[in-house]
Amino acid sequence: MRSLKDAQLGAFTFFASALPHDVCGSNGLPLTPNSIKILGRFQILKTITHPRLCQYVDISRGKHERLIVVAEHYENCLSIFQKPENAPSAEKVLQIAYEVLEGLEFMNKNGLVHRALGPNNVLMDCKGNVKLAKFGLYHMTDHGADVDFPIGYPSYLAPEVIAQGSFHPSDPSRDEAPLPSGPKSDVWSLGILLFELCAVRILNKHSFSFRLKWRCCLSSLGCMDDIVTVLAEEHGCLDTIKELPDSVLELLRKCLTFLPSKRPTPAELLQDPVFNSISCHYTPFQKPVSLFSSSLRCAHLVLPDDISDLCKDNDEDYLSERAIDEVYHLWCLAGGDLEKELTNQEIIQSKPPISTLPNFVLEDGETFGQGRDRSFLLDDTTVTLSLCQLRNRLKDVAREAYYPLLEDEQSSLPQSNSSNELSAAVTLPLIIRERDTEYQLIRIILFDRLLKAYPYKKTLVWKEARVDIPPLVRGLAWAGLLGIEGDIQAKYEGIDKDTPIPTDRQIEVDIPRCHQYDELLSSPQGHIKFRRVLKAWVVSHPDLVYWWWSCLDSLCAPFLYLNFNNEALAYACMSAFIPKYLYNFFLKDNSHVIQEYLTVFSQMIAFHDPELSNHLNEIGFIPDLYAIPWFLTMFTHVFPLHKIFHLWDTLLLGNSSFPFCIGVAILQQLRDRLLANGFNECILLFSDLPEIDIERCVRESISLFCWTPKSATYRQHAQPPKVAGDNGFAKTSTYYSSDYQDMPKTDLSREPLSLVDLKAEVSPRISAEDLIDLCELSLSGSSKRNKTGKPKIVAVDIRTAEDFNRGHISGSINIPFNTTFGPENEVVQCPAAGGLQSYRGRVIVVISHNMKSAAMFAAHLVKMSFPRVCNLDGGINKLKPTGLLTVPSPQI
Incomplete structure (x- = not known):
């Protein structure tokens, strides 16, 4: 989207047609309101960017089917030439015609027709160049079918358009809708506009009568060879028209050709010799290269001859250099209110309900009530949105903030007056940061620069995403975190x-x-895009199955919402997301995959919250009853989109085991209610999940993840290690992104377990290499310590004292299994009595030469509500070849 520059933001409003409330569609569901249909069709207009078209920015839906459209706007329009003192020259008329045709041709290439050309919709920027406004009204209203007013101005409509008459789907007298207008109808409208410009000196005083008589004389035009002459004679400006150059007269004749079959299209007119002297001054428009494509994004960049020109500072308006959608987003954050702006200009007029009662007539013919409320008719006035409040809000932001340096250079930037406030804002809740105008400006600019340098700045994108992701750039940021590259559109x-x-x-x-x-996903356009993206995934993954209960559509929803106008990117993100977090979940027989996943999740509950785990197991409330929809849809079937956005901002930074921590964090928010209830009450609780604090959930998930050894969540059915050249996460260094599955396998790695053996163990296993890393045995033999100075891990060796003295982990404690459990595996002594109580809260690693004994010992600790209990996979035998076992010195 191009920058604001000298443009302004404008807003106009209209009403969609209301639908009856007691009618349903063929599927038995209520009919989709016309306003939502318009909202869905509007979205594609935001991608139509051309120097001759006003950029569409946003659309909002209000009460009673009201829609408010925001777009690029300019104060001057073609009407300024309708004054005799401003009458344009023949050269200016040709320039205007050429620029209008440029805009129309680009629209036609994108399947659009203006149909509403008029003096007020042909705007002029500060350089006098044409900008076509409201060119999307005909498209977004389904050729006028979704509104109660005609699209276009009768005085400028082509004869074939007027001959079709008006149409509304609810009109029983019309069986078929008229054919949509084609590009040639805009050429006629352009001809009328040019005719008015040429005859402005004469028609200025009679322009109103000209428009009134125009429709009346349409019937006589069909038999006339020269419509331009007829128009000139009809309105007394024949001499003025004859004074025009032959090139202009010929252009008018071609535009005002009565038969559409003989009338040229905008593309054909642009090649007309009449524009030979003008076209050489215009360079063909080149559409900017998108972020994910096979073309060079910087190929069009040209440095000035004098580099010092880039460094000049003439007290520029830095805000105007930002993209239009950025400025509008910041305007909204700074307190901008569309309805308030339109109400202040009396475009929106609120009335008491009693004043809007319809007419009713008594027997004597006396009429009571109000006539039709004209506020529900079309008022095409565009209101300019004032940016004063936004500029005042950003006045203390230093100019360097608009051009941030990356890497280590950023620390040397001069600080703005509000730098301390911005630094403090990082510690505020995320929902507050997302509504802070200055903070969002800084973050948007920074991400914009990083994403433009993607994939070369991929590491910095990850680094900044750990802080937060600005909502405006979330779609592209997620694509960067998922490692999307290449020509996704072609694929x-x-x-x-x-x-x-x-x-x-x-x-x-x-x-x-x-x-x-x-509203966006429920629109017909949303359904069409949903269908295409989901079908593309199904077709491109023939080895996987679209399960009716898998809610794959819920997985697609966040990506489609954020990339509504880029189906290819939504598909690419979804295709990268599923293998990472849901590998083999959609196999035809996925029971073994899901059962392993749920078993590991159950072990994570016992690891982090043994008291809750004990209670849920006692009442039989297992994860199979509530967690399958969580993980199959990565919580998109549980939370609304605005919560999913915040949740996935962090999820995408984590590895495939991070969802376990999210699940445990959700349970811990419901902990008190779960502990106080039985099976039936828990079922009811999860059938209508209570409100979950997502920010707290994210915060606690990260904490749980940091306490979880990497190998504790090992799954043999997880995604296999990525090979060199893959766009995977193993090559990206973040504090919780590396996956245990991606690590090179050694003799100290975890061995896969059968599902039966995995389910038999309450606590997770960790690998020997994890234990060595946590204890730092290969470095100094000292234990790793947390911020409080206490060891984060304690190794509990349950072998006999004799075996312990032959060799053990440095710093481990010995609690022999045979002193805790009797011959029949009954508990004879509480492990806490052996001094283990003082280690509560640390990661407890149970070590033995017999994995069944270790599992039993760990299960007993969990039953006693010891948190963070795990077993060493392979037992002490895994550590013997390492030479890291120590033998106590003999006492003298």
Whole structure:
């Protein structure tokens, strides 16, 4: 999206047609409101960028089907030339015609027709260049079918458009809708505009009568060879028209050709010789290269001859250099309110309900009540949104903040007056940071620069994402975190999304149930995009299955919402996300994968919260009853989108085991209620999950993850290690992104367990290399210590005293198994009596030469509510070859 520069932000409003409340669609669901249909179609307009078109920015939906559209705006328009003193020259008329045709041709290439050309919709920037406004009104309203007013101004509509008449779907007298207008209808409208410019000196006083008579004389034009002459004679400006150059007259004749079959299109007119002297001054428009493509993004950049020109500072307006959507986003954060702005300009007028009662007539013919409220009719006035409040809010932001340096250079930046406040803002809750105007400006600019340098600045993107991700750039930031690269559009287009497949029926059933509270995803365009992205995934993964209960559509929803106008990126993100977090979850027979996943999750509950684990096991409330939808959809089936965004901002930084920590954090928020209830009450509790504090959930998930040894969540059915050249996370260094599965396997690594053996153990196992790393045995033999100075880990050796003295881990304590459990494996002495109570809260690693004994000992500790209990995989035998075992010195 291009920068604001000398443009302004403008807003206009209109109403969509209301639908009856007692009518349902063929699927039995209520009809989609026309305003939501318009909102969905509008989204593609935000991607239409051209120097001759005003950039669309946003659309919001209000009460009673009201829609407010925000777009690039300029104060001057073609109407300024309708005054005699401002009459344009013939050269200026040709320039305006050429620039309008440039805009129309680009629209036609994108499947759009203006249909609303008029003097007020042909804007002029400060350099006098044309900017076409409201060019998307015809498209977003489905060619006028979703509104009660005609699209376009009757005085400028082509004869074939007027001949079709108006149409509304609810009109019983019309069986078929008129054919949509084509590009040639805009050429006629342009001809009328140019005719007015040429005859402005004469028509200025009679322009109103000209417009009134225009429709009346349409019937006589069909038999006329020269419509321009007819118009000039009709309105007394024949001499003025004859004074025009032949090139201009010929252009008018071509534009005002009565028969559409003989009228040229905008693309054909641009090649007309009449523009030979003008076209040489214009360079063809080149669409900016997108972030994920095979083309060079910097190929069009040209440095000035004098580099010092880049360093000049003429007290520039740095805000105007930012993209239009950024400025609007900041305007909203600074207190901007669209309805308030329109109300202040009396575009929106609120009335008491009693004043809007319809008419009713008594027997004597006397009428009571109000006529039709004109506020519900179209008022195409565009209100300029004032940026004064935003500029005042950002006045203390230093100019260096608009051009941040990266890497270590950033620390040497001059500080702004509000730098201390911005530094303090990092510690504030995320929801507050996302509403802080200055903070978001700094973060958006920084991410914008990092993403433009992606993938070369991938590491810095990860680093900054650990702080937070600005909502405005979340879609691209997520793509960066998922390692998306290459020409994703070509890959997406190469997938057959049209041929019917057996899964189509299930997709059609799932989509109307997926996050339909959201206006964008519930729109018909949202359903179409949902269907295409899901089908592309199904077709491109023939070895996987679209399960009816898998809610794959819920996984797609966040990516589609953030990349609504880029289906290829939504598909690419989804395709990278599923293998990392849901590897083999969608196999035809996935029972072994899910059962292993749930068993590891159950061990994580016991590891972090043994008291809760004991209670849930006692009442039989196992993860199979509530956690399958959590992990199959990575919580998208549980939380609304705004919570998923915050949750996934952190999830995407974590490895495949991070969801376990999120699940435990959710249970801990419900801990008191779970401990106080039995099985039935817990079932009811999870059938309608209470409100979850997502920020607290994220914060506690990170803490749980940091306390979890990497190998404790090992799964043999997780994604296999990535090979060199993959766009994987193993090559990215972050504080909780590396996956245990990606580490090179050694003799000290964890060995896979059968599902039966895994389920038989309450506590997780950790690898010998994890134990060595946590104890730092290979370095100094001292234990790793946390911030309080206490060891983070304690090794509990349950072998006999004799075996312990033959060799043990430095710093470990010995609690023999045979002194704790009797011959029948009954408890004869509490382990806490052996001094273990003082180690409560640390990671307790149970070491033995018999894994069954270790598992039994660990299970007993869990039963006694000892947290963070785990077993050493392979026992002491794994450590004997390392030479790290110590023997106590003989006492003299």
